[in-house]
Amino acid sequence: MHSIFDPLLVVIMLLNLFVLGTSRLRSVIGASALQGVALGALTVTARGELTAEVVLVACAAVAIKGIAIPRLLHKAMRDVAIEREVEPLIGYIPSLLAGALGTALAVIFSETLPLIAADRESLILPSSFATVLTGFIVLTTRRKAITQVVGYLILENGIYIMGLALLDAMPFLVEVGVLLDLFVAIFVMGIIINHISREFRSTDVAQLSSLKEE
Amino acid sequence: MLLLVIIAPIAVGLVALAVPSPRWRPWLVPAGAVIHATLSAIILTTDLGRPMLAGWLALGALGRLLLGFLAVQYLVCAFYVPGYLALRPERPNRIFCAALLFLIAAMTAVVASHHLGLMWVAIESSALSTAPLIYFHRNPRSLEATWKYLLIGSVGIALALFGSFFLAYASVHAGLDSSLLFEDLVRDAPRLSKPWLHSAFVVLLVGYGTKIGLAPMHTWKPDAYGEAPGLVGALLAGGLTSCAFCALLRFVQICYAAGDGALARQLLLALGIVSMAVAAVFMAHQRDYKRMLAYSSVEHMGIIAFGIGIGGLGTFGALLHLINNGFAKGVMFLTAGNIHRAFGSKTTDGTAGAIRRVPASGALFLAGFFAVTASPPFGLFLSELTILRAAFATGHHWEAGVFIALLAIVFMGMGSTVVRVVQGTPPGPATGRTHEPVLTIAPALGFLVLVLVLGIYVPDWLSRALSDAAAFVETAAPAGGRP
Numbered sequence: 001m002h003s004i005f006d007p008l009l010v011v012i013m014l015l016n017l018f019v020l021g022t023s024r025l026r027s028v029i030g031a032s033a034l035q036g037v038a039l040g041a042l043t044v045t046a047r048g049e050l051t052a053e054v055v056l057v058a059c060a061a062v063a064i065k066g067i068a069i070p071r072l073l074h075k076a077m078r079d080v081a082i083e084r085e086v087e088p089l090i091g092y093i094p095s096l097l098a099g100a101l102g103t104a105l106a107v108i109f110s111e112t113l114p115l116i117a118a119d120r121e122s123l124i125l126p127s128s129f130a131t132v133l134t135g136f137i138v139l140t141t142r143r144k145a146i147t148q149v150v151g152y153l154i155l156e157n158g159i160y161i162m163g164l165a166l167l168d169a170m171p172f173l174v175e176v177g178v179l180l181d182l183f184v185a186i187f188v189m190g191i192i193i194n195h196i197s198r199e200f201r202s203t204d205v206a207q208l209s210s211l212k213e214e
Numbered sequence: 215m216l217l218l219v220i221i222a223p224i225a226v227g228l229v230a231l232a233v234p235s236p237r238w239r240p241w242l243v244p245a246g247a248v249i250h251a252t253l254s255a256i257i258l259t260t261d262l263g264r265p266m267l268a269g270w271l272a273l274g275a276l277g278r279l280l281l282g283f284l285a286v287q288y289l290v291c292a293f294y295v296p297g298y299l300a301l302r303p304e305r306p307n308r309i310f311c312a313a314l315l316f317l318i319a320a321m322t323a324v325v326a327s328h329h330l331g332l333m334w335v336a337i338e339s340s341a342l343s344t345a346p347l348i349y350f351h352r353n354p355r356s357l358e359a360t361w362k363y364l365l366i367g368s369v370g371i372a373l374a375l376f377g378s379f380f381l382a383y384a385s386v387h388a389g390l391d392s393s394l395l396f397e398d399l400v401r402d403a404p405r406l407s408k409p410w411l412h413s414a415f416v417v418l419l420v421g422y423g424t425k426i427g428l429a430p431m432h433t434w435k436p437d438a439y440g441e442a443p444g445l446v447g448a449l450l451a452g453g454l455t456s457c458a459f460c461a462l463l464r465f466v467q468i469c470y471a472a473g474d475g476a477l478a479r480q481l482l483l484a485l486g487i488v489s490m491a492v493a494a495v496f497m498a499h500q501r502d503y504k505r506m507l508a509y510s511s512v513e514h515m516g517i518i519a520f521g522i523g524i525g526g527l528g529t530f531g532a533l534l535h536l537i538n539n540g541f542a543k544g545v546m547f548l549t550a551g552n553i554h555r556a557f558g559s560k561t562t563d564g565t566a567g568a569i570r571r572v573p574a575s576g577a578l579f580l581a582g583f584f585a586v587t588a589s590p591p592f593g594l595f596l597s598e599l600t601i602l603r604a605a606f607a608t609g610h611h612w613e614a615g616v617f618i619a620l621l622a623i624v625f626m627g628m629g630s631t632v633v634r635v636v637q638g639t640p641p642g643p644a645t646g647r648t649h650e651p652v653l654t655i656a657p658a659l660g661f662l663v664l665v666l667v668l669g670i671y672v673p674d675w676l677s678r679a680l681s682d683a684a685a686f687v688e689t690a691a692p693a694g695g696r697p
Contacts, residue, residue, distance in 0.1 A: 113409050116387055132376065139369065148365060155372050162379045169386050169394065170331065177335040178375065185338070185368050188345050192361050199354045208358040211437040 005045045008038050009127040012161070013103060016134040019154065020099040021092050023084045025146055029073045032150050035131075035157050036065025046164045054167065057175045061160070064183045069153060072190050077146055080197035090141040102133035116165070124165050131158030143206050145193045149186060156182055215262040216271045219253040219281075220323050222246070227315030231308060239311050240296040246315045247292035250322070254285035265328070269395050272328040275686035276467075279533065279679045280325040280460050287452050287540045288318045290660045294445050294548055297653025301555065309346050316343040317449065324457040330378050330394040333461055337374065337425065340454060341367045347449075348442040359434075359441035366434040370424025374461070377418030381468070384410035396464055400689065403471035411472055418465050419481055425458035428485045428519060429492035432512045436496075439508035440560070444551020447504065451511040451547060452540030459518060459536060466522065467687045475525070475688065483523030483613060489516025490620040497627035501561045504554065506631050507546050510586060513624055514539040520617060521601040522687075524608060529684040531600030538593035538668055544661035545582035548654070549575045553635065556648040562631060566638035572648050574655045576636050578662060583632040585665050587625045593668030 015031045015038075022028060040062030043054060088095065106129035119125060135155025139148055163170060163178075196208070226246035233239045257263035258278055265272035273281060295314065299307050320340035327333040341364075349360040382394055384406040390398075399406075424431040439447045469478040493513035500506040514535070521532025550560075552575035557565040569576035585592035598621070605614035 113413070114387060114407055116383075139365075145361070152365065152368055152372070155369065159372060159376045159379065162376065162383075166379060166382045166386060169382050171394070177331065181335055181338040181342070184342055185364070188342060189364055189368075192345075192349070192357065192364060195349075195352075195357055196361065199357055205361070208361060210355055211358055211362075211440065 009123040033070035103130040106130040128161040223319040227312040230311040240299040243295040244292040251285040270329040275682035279683040294657040347446040356441040359437040363438040374421030380414035422462040429489040436505040436508040440505040444547045448547035451543040486516045486520030494623040528604035535597035541665040542586045548658040549579040562634040567640040
């Protein structure tokens, strides 16, 4: 494992907190894009030897999580002409605090699980759990469809970090399949966002509330 | 051969994308279904279904049972497609037809994949090919339903991936040279790291439980089933949820093999009862009969989880129930779609006297109601009775009592809605009957006959396939006892 591996994980966790604390959609998307690039860098530094497959997975991660999806989201943002998240269900400071608490809990939880020797000294599992939790917080407390997609993306990033611990065990084909599925999922979500904005003149999912029990 | 049965529907789907005529394109769906069913029948009756691609694709006893079931369920549904789309000539159907064909390919891939990662990719693909199906009506309500389905479903599937990684970590931690093939995982299960295995099962249960629609992860279901065309509801409630159950059962199998079957059983039993209770509450006074069917699906998924939670004979009953439920949901959703079309309303405010305006659909809807609430002589009566017998035999008296009480509540709640839909005088000035094309009636009738036959007579080969599949899941289980 490379010496910049853990610092990269710290960067990812700081980006988590940044996403929780900001209201500008542009910054939120940018942060998720940076996370994607960091994940690519993590992939090549995760294990000692560099095989062609590892490099390919890293490139695919950067291309999809760092470039393609953020572009799609930027385009969606421009199309629907919104800049900011409005009144999240939980304020920015409380959600920051929740994120920090979640990070602490993630560290404690991963202490209780038996780890492989290589992961014991590293932040890989705590940062994975913390990132998944951050994704959850964003998904459940934000109301713009685009922010929710970013939440889903961050959740996936957390899972990807966990996948890095399994780089030797996970076959190449599966890694690429997962990335491709993620891309298609976000692509379909992008189409739906577009339709939402056309139908409702807004991407506030609070408007999506005609379907419920009376 | 296994690969062929997955590729063939995809190929037909691509043809559907290329065909220019919206009038003839819908016929490609039954054509694809016939090809799929024929190939499946060849695989199930000969030994051509050998493992392929280094064991990534293989059919165990569970896979064989579900492949047969999916092929039949999809085949019957597929014949509804041309009749349905002929009534909706104004809507573009290119993507709809292609997505239907991709869906059966993805569902087949789920039951045929024996690799942890491949199965996940297949489940995700099946979810994505469903999204355009739910959005078919292209109105704000179906948009909302599609968004919720996509987002909640994607998070569920993401959690399932997380859980799969936990399981892989359990294997790596134990120092196993794991290939992540289910055969290897089951073989090495006793040596897997316990804390990781337990956390993996919980996360997987939440993840795949979301796809199955077990309460409290069921919230996408009423919206998606309520807004999607009836045909799509039938495929989702019958086929796709069964695929998700197949995925979950593979992890139940690993738990059993690791000697932790009791943990899996207790969790499933609890979720099963919660699902049935939530469904019972929301079905009472439900005015929207398509949402009612969605809650009925939550209830039946709960019954299946309950049966697997009992174990032994209960698992046998649960698998039989899975098949029965798939066919009964076919009757209900297809006829509900017909009634919805005839009245232009899917609530009891705008619908009454279905038996007068659309006699065939109305009668089938009523018969389907009796089937789905497990009245004799329909198949669901038999499978629920089997689960109950297993529950009493293993000393789960309290659980069995709650099970019976919830079934009774559901019967009353559902019954009052169904009666209001079927009986009475049709509203509005229009009197007389609405024309019912044969192709929109015959598939529902076919499903009803299937579920009736299964209630009267379970053929030997089917009961052997069921007990093989149940035994396959519970490899290392103490036969059906209380933990």
